[in-house]
Amino acid sequence: MSEFMTGDGRTHINSGLMRESLVSKKLISETNKKDVRRMVPDVHMVSIGGQSIMDRGKDAIIPLVDKIAELKHQHKMVVGVGGGARARHTMSIGMGLGLPIGGLARIVGGVEENNRDILQFLLAPHGGITFVKDHFQDLQLFLNNGMIPICIGQPPYHFWEPPAVEGGRLPDNGPDVGLFLMAEVIGVESITYIKDVDGVYDSNPSKNPNAKMLNTVTARELLDGDYDDLPIERELLRTLENARTIKSIRVINGLDPNNLEAALTGKDVGTLITSSRHEQ
Template identity: 45%
Template structure:
C-alpha cells in the first residue's frame, strides 16, 4: 500500500513520484537540476598507470622488462591499476580494416583486441607478483582484485565498440587509449593518472621533429586548454573531457625509459610533466 501512495497519475500515464517525473532527460534545464555537490568515489586511493603501446611495448624487452621489475617493487607500496595500449599492431590492423572498408564501430572492436594481447604479455611478466588481466568491462571486479592483493591489468581503449560515435573526419575512432584510461579513472573516482611514455613529458611541439620544442614541466588544465599545442603526446579528447570531469585532479607524464622515474612520480616527486586541474 505504501508503494501505491508514491504513484502519480492524471496525465494519462503513471509515474513514480520523483523530481524527474514527467521530465525529459535530454532537456538542458532538467539536466542542470541534477548536479550534485559531491559524487561518490569508488576507488579514490588507487592510481591508474598507463603503459604506452607504441612507446613502451613496441620497444620489446629492453623497455618492458625493466619497467615490469619496477612495477613489481612499486606495488608493495601503492594501490595500482595498470592500463596497456596496443601500439604498432593496432596501426597495422586498422590499416587492414580501412582497406576492407570496415565501419568505425568495427574498427573500434579490433583495437581492443590488439590491446588485450599486450595485457597478456604484461601479465606473463608480472604473474608471479600477483597480476591479473581484467576482462573487458568487468569493472566491478576491480575492488575484489585489489582487496585480494592482486595487480589488475586493463585495456585502455574505451568500451564503445560497435557504438563508437561517428568521428568528424574519416572513419578512424575518435576516442583513443589515453582518453579511455582517463574515463576509466574518472568513473572510478581516482584522483591521479600516470602515463608512461618514451618522452620526458609534454612539449609545445613534437621533440622528435622540432629541435626547439619547449618542455612543459608543470601546467594548469585551463592554461593548457587556452593554448593547446598542435602536436600532443596524449589524446586531445582527454583534455576536452577533463574540462567537466569531477574526480581526476592530476595527470602526470613520465619517461618509462628512465629507470626509477615512475617510482618517483608515485612518491609525489616533481618529475616528467604534471598537469593539474
C-alpha cells in the first residue's frame, strides 16, 4: 500500500516497489500474494478452431452458430477464432520467403480476421459484433447490451514474437494462447476450446484406434508426457501453468454443438485441463 509522506515542504510517496529491483526473487515472491480482480467474472470465452471447425464449412459452422445464438440468452460469451488452413498456407509461404518468426506471427493475424468476419456476419442477427483490442474497455457495454463480441485468437506480439521454445520457426504463441491471454486478463468464468475431437487423448485417435481419452489431466502432466500430437498448443499449457486467474480450460468436440451447452453449464464433457500450481 502506498503512503503519502510530508514534513519537509514536499510530498513523497512511500511505495512498496520504490527503490526495489523488479527482478528481485524476494520481491517477485511477495507479489504472488496479491489478489487479482476479474473484469468479467460472469463471462465465458469460447474458442472456435480454425482448422477443426471453420475449414469444414457450413456443416460444422452453422449448427455451432445456431447453438451460440441459443445460449446467449443464458450465458454471456466472447467468441474467438483461429485461422485454419489459410493461416497455415500463409505461414508456409512466409517461411519459404525467409520471413523471421515475428514476421510470420504478424501475417497470421490478418488471415484470422477472415474467419472472424464470417462468424460476425452469421451471428449479426443475434448481436454478433467485431471485437478488437482497442475496445477492451467497452467489453461490458457490449455484453450488457446483449452483444456477442467476436475476435481473432492470434496474440498481437507481431514482430515481438519471441524465439520458439519448441524449436523450428513456427511461432509458439498461436490462437489458443492468444485467446487464453485475453481470458486471463479480463478474468472470465471459463474458457472452452472447440475442436473436432472429443477431448485430449494419450495418442492421436485418427492414427491409433486404441487411443484413450483423458477426462481430467494437468497441464504439467501433458507437458512432461511423451505426446507427439495434441489438439491444443503446448505454449497454452505452459501459460496455464503460470496463470493467476484462469485455473483450468476445457477441450470439447464442436461437431456436436450440444457439447458447448454442457461445457458452459459445468457438466463433465470433453477433457478438463487444470493448472498443477493451483492443486498444491
